[in-house]
Amino acid sequence: MANFFKKLFNSVRSGQSVIGIDIGSSAIKIVQLRREKGAAVLETYGTLALGPYAKREIGQATNLSQSQKVEAIKNLMREARVTSKDAGTAIPFSSSLMSLIDMPALDEAELARIVPIEARKYIPVPISEVEFDWWVIPKQNNLPTEYENNKPQTETKEAANFGRVDVLIVAIHKETIANYNAIISKSGMKSSFFEIEVFSAVRSVLEQNLEPVMVVDMGAGATKLYIVESGVVRGSHIINRGSQDLTLSVAQSHNISVAQAEELKRSVGLGISEDGKDLKTVIETALSYMLLESKRILESYGRKHNTVVSKVVLTGGGSVLKGLLGHAQKEFGDTKVVLGDPFSKVETPAFIRGVLTETGPEFAVALGLALRKLQEYDRG
Template sequence: MNLLNKIKDTFTSSTAGESVVGVDITDSFIKVVELSRSDQRAKLETYGKIALGPYGEAEVGQVIGLSKDATIEALKDVLRESKVSTKECGIAIPMSSSLTSFIEVPAMEREKLENVVPIEARKHIPVPLSEVYLDWHIIPREEVEYGRDEEYSEDSLKVMIVAIHKESINSFQTIIEKADLNPNFFEIEVFSTIRSVLNKDLSSVLLVDLGAAVTKVYVVRHGLVFDSHVINRGGQDISDSIAKSLDVSFGKAEELKRQFGLNNADDSEVAAAVHENASVIFEDILSDVQEILIDFETENNQSVNKVLLTGGTAIFNGLPVLARDYLDADVELGDPFEKVHSPAFLDETLQEAGPEFAVAIGVALRNLQGR
């Protein structure tokens, strides 16, 4: 099972294929994107999302641990409501179900590495290898020289290892198959995001995936993840804070959050409360992001050229400006729909929704490659 995307596969052109759907199942939403191929370019057929809260007696936007049967029901509903027409799909696996690490091994032929890497991986994976799917990828010498070159000699190889719990794969496979889909592959979510929002850029990029429960931060160069961190704060914390501050339900707080965002133009007490509560949470998150950014640049003597925001919480009105000011960096929203052809009248809508569909689009793009 090939869980990693090699650099050349991440950015090269796809071959012709039928319509395919990318599936992204999170703790609060399921998102799907169906693509087909038209004139050597990916074409958007349909997309959609569905909140999981109502399937488990929670509100829209709340993080919830659904049963397998409820998740299957929700997936069937979003496929039907979005009018997805294909059964061929790929599915993203959350980072929480995987483990990534870097190891150093003596330089040797690839055939020998196939025996050596699993042995070395045991030192970095806290569960028996029999319980995970293991994959690995040699980081090209030019990338080793880019960062931490003092740690790796020419007689050694730097290898990225990835392990995914078999139990997670089996669970997702059951969900997909019972929703009457045909899973072609599974892929860790960060690699899907890299495919959908990055281009052939040699520079370093900080990906900040703002979810409902957590914020995931990745340092990426040449399609390779050099560092990853999890910040235990997300969009749900903002809604909880607003709900307590204004003494309203979580659902009402979600509505107010979407209505006002970080907008200073509205001088109402409600808007001020939303702005104040959201700012506190975001600044807490951005403080950790800034620390990650500074640590990486200091340790590697390299600058991060851009910060890309993705995930459902990234579409919070006013966040890019706040992040740009706080981090003193070039901050942009990820725009995965830019890589697919779609009707012109949808441009504005898709650009606004893009960050939260980065994973689903990335999965669909790989699926379309027929790999």
């Protein structure tokens, strides 16, 4: 088995405070934690909109250069008074490949020979151009409750008890790794690991549930769907629409600027403004495709695996929209819908607890990275 991710996940001990950094398309999020008396304690956190760096409005997706991202990170670290340089960094789901493939139940040595060959069918570039790893995922009746060392539990000898096994393959283009490494380094930090954002989000918003749960991560430019069962990501999907599409719909419907629409969306949500602008109808219409597609994926997984997805967890900056939770609950029917609360996993000052509960979903990935980094530090 390739050992790239093992090397990538090795711990670095250089201080008690650690940070997780999530470089999104519309904003950068950062969380700094420390370990105190066995508990993870929040030291600082912050977010910085990237739209102005691309001469676009706040909330809009961007495609910044490396130097622009470095400038933004430095500004955020200064504004949030970040002191640590020890980081864990997210790789966007869209910049990675993750697939669950069905394979014969062979011993590990034979799988090590066959899996890279089979994986070429799923990786659209030469395998020499990517960093690649894989794990055998335990069968449903033998699943663990969470990742050991923050990656999937594996089967080797146990696999021989079954005719077929599921193999999770993960690939990240080498250029992507090099680019993010350069950004972090030029920002004055050192990242001991780069983790696909799905694993960071799952770590921060899910408990050790055995039953299937869907995580809906609503970003500015896209919405990511992850189905997690017993700590294993068993399904993933990208919807190429996000919160900026809601803003654009508001702007077009009411003939106002994108900046005005974004401000109105954030303050009113699924409601009616003081001057009578109906955002509820406009936003619900724009949301319909995203929610219907999410529900379709959820129901398809249930039919395929003869199970029921017990809960939907909303995360990402788009999920904090006022009124979204109630509307989503109506769309998903009997399936319970909740807002992710990543800050519930760390100790925080009581006077900002309410604010953190409201804004928490936006920091799911960054906090999940910081938790991972703390675990590495603890293991020494």
